[in-house]
Amino acid sequence: MQLLRSYSSLDSTNSEAHRLLSSQEAYHGLAILAFNQTEGRGQYGRVWQSQAGQHLAMSIILQPDNMTPDMLPLISMKASLGIIRVLHKVDPRLEPKIKWPNDIYLKGKKLAGILIENSISVHKVQHCIIGIGMNVNEDKFSDSLQRAISLRNITRQLHDIEDIAAAIRFEVLSLIDVQNNSWKTEYDQLLFGLGETRPFEHNEDLIEGKIHGVNLNGKLCLDIPNEGIRCFASHELRWIL
Ligand code: BTN
Numbered sequence: 001m002q003l004l005r006s007y008s009s010l011d012s013t014n015s016e017a018h019r020l021l022s023s024q025e026a027y028h029g030l031a032i033l034a035f036n037q038t039e040g041r042g043q044y045g046r047v048w049q050s051q052a053g054q055h056l057a058m059s060i061i062l063q064p065d066n067m068t069p070d071m072l073p074l075i076s077m078k079a080s081l082g083i084i085r086v087l088h089k090v091d092p093r094l095e096p097k098i099k100w101p102n103d104i105y106l107k108g109k110k111l112a113g114i115l116i117e118n119s120i121s122v123h124k125v126q127h128c129i130i131g132i133g134m135n136v137n138e139d140k141f142s143d144s145l146q147r148a149i150s151l152r153n154i155t156r157q158l159h160d161i162e163d164i165a166a167a168i169r170f171e172v173l174s175l176i177d178v179q180n181n182s183w184k185t186e187y188d189q190l191l192f193g194l195g196e197t198r199p200f201e202h203n204e205d206l207i208e209g210k211i212h213g214v215n216l217n218g219k220l221c222l223d224i225p226n227e228g229i230r231c232f233a234s235h236e237l238r239w240i241l
Contacts, residue, residue: 010034013059062128073218082172097192109149201238
């Protein structure tokens with residue numbers, strides 16, 4: 001069975017994954033990689049821009065046997081951790097961080113983003129598409145992407161995108177197979193801003209709190225002066241950087 005299917009160009013690897021699922025050609029664990037993406041999609045309906053041949057654009061298809069919707073936050077957490085494990089293998093000196101909920105940061109800039117699309121029926125997750133975009137061999141970014149950074153920018157080397165994609169696929173699927181929460185301590189230590197007091201936008205207000213951690217429901221918990229620890233879902237908070 002093929003584990004990783006590579007395309008020279010696609011509209012979006014997530015869209016290709018949807019098409020394969022609709023035509024019943026998809027199976028659990030299949031990953032789709034495109035060296036060029038013409039209609040990449042980001043979080044919150046944004047466009048995801050990438051430079052042809054320099055960027056890792058991949059979608060991993062999950063068709064879990066026994067996953068209930070309350071387990072979905074774990075998918076995004078495990079995908080983030082899987083990416084970081086691979087980055088540590090690429091170069092143990094890298095210090096990547098998980099910027100809750102779905103970004104990977106390096107030196108305070110965005111290295112990778114994750115877009116997860118699910119299909120849920122009744123109380124069961126039918127499938128999950130984990131879309132991962134990572135800046136790998138880009139040298140420079142356009143002015144609109146000033147908060148972006150690539151692996152090459154840090155390591156000063158070109159990297160094999162297919163090798164990195166295969167390694168991420170393996171790590172993410174291995175973590176998804178883990179039934180206990182043994183991975184959570186590792187995740188917590190990698191959290192961007194952990195222990196720091198940071199401002200956020202919440203319901204059009206500004207709130208400030210010390211980042212305490214992410215709970216197993218995927219909520220970010222802040223220690224807020226005079227209020228104590230409060231945990232927020234991703235749609236309830238916006239980082240102010
Ligand atoms: C984000 O906004 O940070 C998430 C970006 C996710 C981009 C990836 S690239 C591979 C996959 N296909 C898409 O169209 N989007 C995701």
